[in-house]
Amino acid sequence: MEVNMKKILILLLILALSVSCSSDKKNLKGEDTYEVGYGDKNVMQATEAKSEEAVSDSGEKVVSDEKIIGISSIYVSTTEFDKDSEYLLELNKSFEGKIDFIAKNKSDYSGLEVLNLTLRIPSDKMDQFMNSLRDRFPDHMREETTKSNVTMEYRESETRIKVLEDKLKRLRELLAKAEEISDILEIENNISYTIEEIEIQKGSLKYLEDQIQYSTAYIELKETKSHAPSQSNASFTSKVSQAFKDMGFIFVNTMKTLIITLIYAIPYIILILIGRFVYLKFLKKRLQKKKKVKKEEDDV
Structure with a gap:
């Protein structure tokens, strides 16, 4: 009976050691x-944990x-x-x-x-x-x-x-x-x-x-x-005066923009005028030729 108990104890010790080694091996592998x-x-x-640290001993939140x-x-x-x-x-x-x-x-x-x-x-x-x-x-x-x-x-x-x-x-x-x-x-x-x-x-x-x-x-x-004057402090007269000033400012800037736009458009205007001149020239010659043909037919 004692021999059997010793064998059982030895087996349990071997099993414990094997489990321990397995655990160490697992940790070494990361x-x-x-x-x-x-x-x-x-x-x-x-x-x-940080949240808990934000509570004082009295229970009040810090x-x-x-x-x-x-x-x-x-x-x-x-x-x-x-x-x-x-x-x-x-x-x-x-x-x-x-x-x-x-x-x-x-x-x-x-x-x-x-x-x-x-x-x-x-x-x-x-x-x-x-x-x-x-x-x-x-x-x-x-x-x-x-x-x-x-x-x-x-x-x-x-x-x-x-x-x-x-x-x-x-x-x-x-x-x-x-x-x-x-x-x-x-x-x-x-x-x-x-x-x-x-x-x-x-x-x-x-x-x-x-x-x-x-x-x-x-x-x-x-x-x-x-x-523009501040709406809360400006009088009616100053508002009217400012409106005229703004109108003049807007008119001047509009004219400047128009002039600059026309300058940029000059090449296109010239091309249109040349095209119109050539077309009128061609149309005039064609009309003269038709008139000449018609006159010859009338003479015959």
């Missing part, structure tokens, strides 16, 4: 590693800093184009902004200029920047502002990077224990893929940080010969 995706369990657990991306489109008309163009560039400089795009164009017909700017203003100074523009152009500026809350996207990117870095650390530990060439190659491929994913996520996070740190201002400054 099969126990985890992948990261938008619905990854590890990401979800880490995000939940609101973290929100990540906001601000974009403003600004349209300005001015009678002092050069002066206001210089003002916009100096204002951007005073607020430590960056110029992403600048273009100045002139209309071929009216000769009026247009300045297009894409400015990146530090987000904590954007309100002051907009107030400065409103003070400069109180009646001749139109603005459109949108704000996007990207806090969730930002936090998810941070969490994904942390999960990937933990995965990379674990893979390197497995690589240090690996002995077979096939295991080493498989783990190294997984490491390369993980490093690439980390770089992609860090690039996305860096772009988000830049968009959050600097608000974007698209500015269009258009030159005009005259401004």
Whole structure:
């Protein structure tokens, strides 16, 4: 009986050792590693952990800093184009902004200029920047502002990077224990893929940080010969006076456009006149020939 018990114990010990070796072999091959995706369990657990950290001991929620991306489109008309163009560039400089795009164009017909700017203003100074523009152009500026809350996207990117870095650390530990060439190659491929994913996520996070740190201002400054008076302050007399001024301005620009159009049309006008002259010449000869034939027939 004792002999049978000893045999049973020995068999159980051998079975336990074989299971342990199998588990170690599985870990060395990297099969126990985890992948990261938008619905990854590890990401979800880490995000939940961060959410729990946002709750104080008293049970009250602590609101973290929100990540906001601000974009403003600004349209300005001015009678002092050069002066206001210089003002916009100096204002951007005073607020430590960056110029992403600048273009100045002139209309071929009216000769009026247009300045297009894409400015990146530090987000904590954007309100002051907009107030400065409103003070400069109180009646001749139109603005459109949108704000996007990207806090969730930002936090998810941070969490994904942390999960990937933990995965990379674990893979390197497995690589240090690996002995077979096939295991080493498989783990190294997984490491390369993980490093690439980390770089992609860090690039996305860096772009988000830049968009959050600097608000974007698209500015269009258009030159005009005259401004209509503010509707809230202008009297009837000033409105009538301005209407006559605008009428004269429109008439002059219309005549300029007409003259320029006629100049462009000169070659076509000349061709039409030449064609008409040739046609009339041909028609005249034909009529003369008919008259001559008819006269000869009458004489006969």
